[in-house]
Amino acid sequence: MSSYFFIGVAGVGMSAIAQYLVGKGVEVRGSDRQFGEFLAGKCEKPKVMGQLEECGVKCFAQDGSGVVEGLDAVVVSTAIEDSNPDLKRAKELNIPVMHRSEMLAKISKEARTIAVSGTSGKSTVTAMIYHILEYAGLQPSVMTGAGLVNLQAQGKIGNAVSGKGEWLVVEADESDGTLVRYEPEIGLILNVDKDHKEMNELQEIFLKFSHNILSAGHTLIVNDAHPLAKKFSAGREFDFGFESYVGVQGVDFKTAGTHIKFRVRHLAELVNFEVPLPGKHNMENALAATAAALRAGVSLRTCADAIATFPGVFRRHQILGTFNGVTLVDDFAHNPAKISASIRSAQDFTEGRVLAWFQPHGFGPTRFLRNDLVAFIAKALRPADIGEDRENDVMFFSEIYYAGGTVTRDISAGDLADDLIIKGCESVYIENRMECAKKMVEYAKPGDTILLMGARDPSLETFAKQVQKLLEEK
Numbered sequence: 479m480s481s482y483f484f485i486g487v488a489g490v491g492m493s494a495i496a497q498y499l500v501g502k503g504v505e506v507r508g509s510d511r512q513f514g515e516f517l518a519g520k521c522e523k524p525k526v527m528g529q530l531e532e533c534g535v536k537c538f539a540q541d542g543s544g545v546v547e548g549l550d551a552v553v554v555s556t557a558i559e560d561s562n563p564d565l566k567r568a569k570e571l572n573i574p575v576m577h578r579s580e581m582l583a584k585i586s587k588e589a590r591t592i593a594v595s596g597t598s599g600k601s602t603v604t605a606m607i608y609h610i611l612e613y614a615g616l617q618p619s620v621m622t623g624a625g626l627v628n629l630q631a632q633g634k635i636g637n638a639v640s641g642k643g644e645w646l647v648v649e650a651d652e653s654d655g656t657l658v659r660y661e662p663e664i665g666l667i668l669n670v671d672k673d674h675k676e677m678n679e680l681q682e683i684f685l686k687f688s689h690n691i692l693s694a695g696h697t698l699i700v701n702d703a704h705p706l707a708k709k710f711s712a713g714r715e716f717d718f719g720f721e722s723y724v725g726v727q728g729v730d731f732k733t734a735g736t737h738i739k740f741r742v743r744h745l746a747e748l749v750n751f752e753v754p755l756p757g758k759h760n761m762e763n764a765l766a767a768t769a770a771a772l773r774a775g776v777s778l779r780t781c782a783d784a785i786a787t788f789p790g791v792f793r794r795h796q797i798l799g800t801f802n803g804v805t806l807v808d809d810f811a812h813n814p815a816k817i818s819a820s821i822r823s824a825q826d827f828t829e830g831r832v833l834a835w836f837q838p839h840g841f842g843p844t845r846f847l848r849n850d851l852v853a854f855i856a857k858a859l860r861p862a863d864i865g866e867d868r869e870n871d872v873m874f875f876s877e878i879y880y881a882g883g884t885v886t887r888d889i890s891a892g893d894l895a896d897d898l899i900i901k902g903c904e905s906v907y908i909e910n911r912m913e914c915a916k917k918m919v920e921y922a923k924p925g926d927t928i929l930l931m932g933a934r935d936p937s938l939e940t941f942a943k944q945v946q947k948l949l950e951e952k
Contacts, residue, residue, distance in 0.1 A: 479503065479504065479505055480499075480504045480505065480550050481504065481505035481506070481507070481548065481549050481550055482499065482504065482505075482506055482507075482549060482550055482551055482552070482553055482581075483506075483507050483508060483509075483544060483545050483549050483551075483552045483553065483564070483568070483573075484496050484506065484507075484508035484509075484535075484552075484553045485508070485509055485540065485552060485553070485554050485555075485558050485562060485564045485565060486508075486509070486510055486511075486540075486554070486555055486557065486558055487506075487508025487509060487510055487530065487535065487537070488508075488510035488512060488513070488524065488526045488527070488530070489510075489555060489557075490623050490624070490637055491555065491578055491623060491651070492508070492553070492555060492578060493526065493530060493635055493637060493638070494621040494622060494623075494635075494637040494638040495553070495578065495581055495582060495585070495621060495638070496508055496530065496535050496638075497530070497533050497535070497635065497637075497638035497639075497640065498585070498619060498621050498638045498639075498640045499585075499640075500533055500534040500535060500640070501533075501619075501638075501639075501640020502640055505536075506534070506535045506536070507535065507536035507537070507538060507544050508530070508535055508536075508537060508538070508544070509537070509538045509539060509540040509541075509544050509564050510524075510526075510527070510537070510540060511540050512524045512526075512527070513527050513537050513538065513539055513540070514539030514540050514541060517538075517539045518539070526635060529633070529634060529635045530635070532633075533634075540562065540563060540564055541563050541564075542563040542564055542566065542567035544564065545564050545567040545568050545571065545573065546571075547571055547573075549568075549571075549573050550574070551573065551574040551575065551576045551581075552564065552565065552568040552573050552574070552575050552576070553575075553576050553577075553578060553581050554575060554576070554577060554578065555577070555578045556577070556578075579651070579657075579659050580659065582621070582648060582650075582659075582660075583659040583660055583661075585621075585646070585648075586646065586648060586660055586661070586662055587661065589619065589644065589645070589646035590644045590645050590646065590663050591645075591646045591647075591648060591660075591662040591663055591664070592607055592645065592646070592647045592648070592662060592663070592664040592665075592666070592770050592774065593648050593649075593650040593660050593662035593664070593665045593666070594607070594647070594648070594649055594650060594666045594668065594766075594770075595650045595651075595652055595657055595665065595666060595667050595668065595684065595687060596652075596666070596667055596668025596669045596670065596701075596707070597652065597668075597669055597670060597671045597680070597813065597815070598668065598669050598671060598759075598813065598815050598816045598819070599668045599669065599759065599762070599763050599766070600622075600623065600649045600650070600651075600668065601622050601623045601624035601649055601791050601794055601810070602755075602760070602763045602791050602794050603666065603668060603763050603766045603767050603770075604620065604622040604623075604647055604648065604649040605620070605622060605624070605626050605788075605791045606763060606764060606766075606767030606785065606788055607647045607767045607770045607771060608620035608622075608626070608639070608647045609626075609767075609784055609785075609787075609788050609789070610767055610768070610771040610776060610780070610781050610784040610785065611643070611645055611647070611771060611774060611776065612641075613780065613783070613784035613787070614771070614776045614780050614784065616643045616644075616645055616774070616776075617641040617642045617643035618639075618641045618643050618645040618646065618647055619638075619639055619640050619641040619643070619645070619646040619647070620638060620639050620641075620646070620647045620648070621637070621638045621646070621647075621648045621649065622637050622638070622647075622648070622649040623637065623649045623651070624636075624637060624791045624792050624793065624794060624810065625637050625791070625792040626789065626790075626791060626792070627789050627790045627791065627792055627796070628789040630792060636792065645774060648660075648662075650662075650665075650687075652680065652683050652684065652687075657683050657684070657686075657687045658683060658686040658687060658690070660687060660690065661690045661691065661694050661696070662691065662696065663696050663697065664696065664697045664699065664770055664773050664774065665687065665688070665690075665691040665696065665697070665698050665699070666698075666699045666700070666766055666769075666770060667684055667687070667688065667698070667699075667700045667701065667707045667710050668701050668704070668707065668762070668763075668766055669701055669704045669706070669707050669815070670684055670704070670706035670707055671706075671813065671814070671815040677706075681706065681709075684707075684710060685710065688710040688712075692712060697714065697716060697773050698710065698711075698712055698714065699714070699716045699717060699718065699766070699769045699770060699773065700717050700718075701717075701718060701719055701762060701766065702717045702718060702719030702724040703718075703719035703720055703762065704719075715745075716769045716770075716772060716773050717769070718762070718765040718766055718768070718769040719762075719765070720761070720762075720765070723743075725744065725769065726742060726743075726744050726765055726768055726769040726772065727742065727743045727744070727765075728740050728741070728742055728751075728761050728762070728764075728765045729741050729742075729743060731758055731761055733756065733826045733827065734752070735827055736754070736755070736756050736797060736827045737752055737753060737754050737755070737756070738752070738753050738755065738756060738757065738758070738760060738761055738826075739751065739752045739753075740761050742765065742768060742778065742781075742782070744768075744772060744778050747778050747779075749778050749779055749781075749782045750782065751764060751768075751781075751782045751785055751786075752782075752785075752786050753785055753786070753788065754786070754787075754788060754790070755788070755790065755795060755823075756795065756823040756824070756826050756827050757795065757819060757820075757822065757823030757826060758822070758823075759819040759823065760795075760823070764785050767781075767785070768781040768782075768785070771784075793808050793809060793810045793938070793939065794809065794810055795807060795809045795811075795820055795823055795824075796808045796809070798942060798946055799946070801946060801949035801950050801952075802924070802949055802950070802952050803923070803924025803925060803926075804919075804922045804923070804924065804925075804926050804927070804928060804949050804952075805827075805828065805926070805927040805928070806927075806928050806930070806942070806945060806946055806949060807820075807824055807927060807928070807929045807930065808930045808938070808939075808942040809929065809930065809931045810931075810932075810933050811836075811931040811932075811933075812836075812838070812839060812931065812932060812933035812934070813847065814847060814850040814851050814853070814854035814855075815854065816931075817834075817836060817851065817854060817855060817858070817931055818854040818855065818857065818858040820834075820929060820931055821834050821855070821858040821859065821871070821929065822858055824927045824929045825860060825871070827927075828925070828926065828927040829868075829925040830868060830869075830923060830924070830925030830926040830927070831860075831868065831869055831870065831871050831872065831923075831926045831927075832859075832860070832871040832872075832926070832927050832929055833871070833872050833874065833918050833921060833922055833926055833927065833928045833929070834855075834859075834871065834872070834873050834874065834929045834931065835873075835874040835875070835876070835911075835914065835915075835918060835928070835929065835930050835931065836855075836873070836874070836875055836891075836894075836931045836932060837875070837876050837877075837878070837879055837891070837911060837931075837932035837935065837938070838851075838875075838878045838879065838891050838894070838932075839878065839879040839881070839932065839933055839934040839935060840878065840879070840880075840881070840934070841878055841880070841886060841887050841888070841889055842886075844878055844889050844891070844894075845888070845889045848889065848893065848894065848897070851894060852894060852897040852898055852901065855873055855894075855898060855903070856898055856901045856902075856903050859871040859872075859873060859898075859903050859904075861902075870903075870904050871904075872904045872905070872906065872921070873895070873898055873903060873904070873905040873906070874905070874906045874907075874908070874914055874917070874918055875891040875892065875894055875895045875905070875906070875907045875908075875914075876891060876907075876908060876909060876910065876911035876914045877890065877891050877892075877909045877910075877911075878890065878891050879932065879934060879935040881934065881935075890907075891907060891909075892907040892909075894907075895907035911941060912944065915941070915944060915945045915948055916948060918945070919945065919948040919949055919952055922949070922952075928945065928949070930942055930945065
């Protein structure tokens with residue numbers, strides 16, 4: 479039996495692969511820094527450690543103790559440094575070392591794989607495709623970067639399923655350039671917006687990804703409504719979009735509270751769709767998932783029926799509820815396009831104002847995206863509407879999330895707030911996020927929506943619960 483050791487197995491990308499392999503009968507063990515804290519008696523047992531053990535992953539401290547002779551390979555992510563004790567032990571034992579993306583590429587060649595790429599929407603579309611195929615009875619597998627809420631409700635991490643069917647749906651990441659290693663049977667490019675890298679570099683990565691697919695004679699599906707994604711189109715019948723006719727076209731979009739409705743045209747069929755999520759970008763997400771499912775052999779009618787029951791994805795515009803008249807939404811949005819789409823989605827169902835909060839992550843990324851963040855947010859925020867007796871939307875910021883390492887701290891989230899004020903927007907910067915939360919809750923009125931946005935910081939889920947408690951106590 480094959481056996482692998484994952485360094486940093488609690489990470490969302492690593493844990494997904496680990497769970498999938500266990501489901502396929504592979505022996506998996508792994509380490510994480512937080513496991514070592516628990517095993518040394520310094521903290522309570524991490525929830526993710528118990529979840530991994532429950533599905534069959536053997537967990538160790540990150541001290542080299544779990545790396546033993548006989549392993550097929552040790553799997554690492556880009557974040558693992560050469561000084562890591564587990565990695566050093568693997569080299570001492572001459573155990574092969576694989577990057578996470580190499581393992582994912584290896585797995586994808588052994589299954590009929592649908593790989594979802596793009597700078598926004600990957601997790602949602604991956605989950606939607608999995609949900610449609612599962613609804614259709616195809617028993618697919620999935621590996622994604624965010625938990626499916628229905629799986630989380632069962633006590634699972636929720637980011638991986640090892641199904642009995644032949645299809646595997648994966649979220650393919652472009653941020654570290656490893657997207658170029660994939661050659662899926664069906665590949666999707668949802669969009670190409672400024673995020674982690676310069677646009678020229680991003681386009682080269684997606685060009686290589688598309689070349690891999692097309693040169694193998696496989697299917698490439700792109701978003702015809704996105705200018706840069708459209709450049710990679712091979713003019714095939716499963717491209718998706720709206721306005722102009724494409725293979726899978728969305729028309730007649732309208733909002734219905736926190737849901738959206740539209741019709742989908744493909745060949746001679748025109749079918750009504752309803753998605754239990756807000757925002758026009760979720761029509762695009764649903765069109766992408768439908769295009770992939772059609773290519774996998776699912777009927778358009780079945781796609782519509784499945785999407786109507788989509789349970790949602792953790793921290794992807796997740797509506798946590800309405801408390802004392804104020805709706806609370808938690809979202810992973812962190813780049814300009816995602817933040818703009820998230821604000822506009824909240825506006826679709828909000829009677830009053832959107833009080834948006836954003837915690838940038840990383841000083842380098844914030845510096846890199848500063849001008850675009852300000853421009854996109856300023857365009858998305860609504861001014862006061864006297865006719866509707868609605869006050870203007872407000873943008874709140876707390877200080878940049880710092881994950882450690884050597885960094886130049888020459889920018890603050892306060893700079894973003896100042897830039898927005900110069901553009902005539904109402905913006906507030908409060909360094910401490912709990913103090914900022916108190917101000918937002920104090921500011922909020924019945925009919926308003928508080929929208930929380932941020933990524934990478936593992937405590938954001940806890941922060942959302944803290945904001946909810948403040949609203950309940952208001």
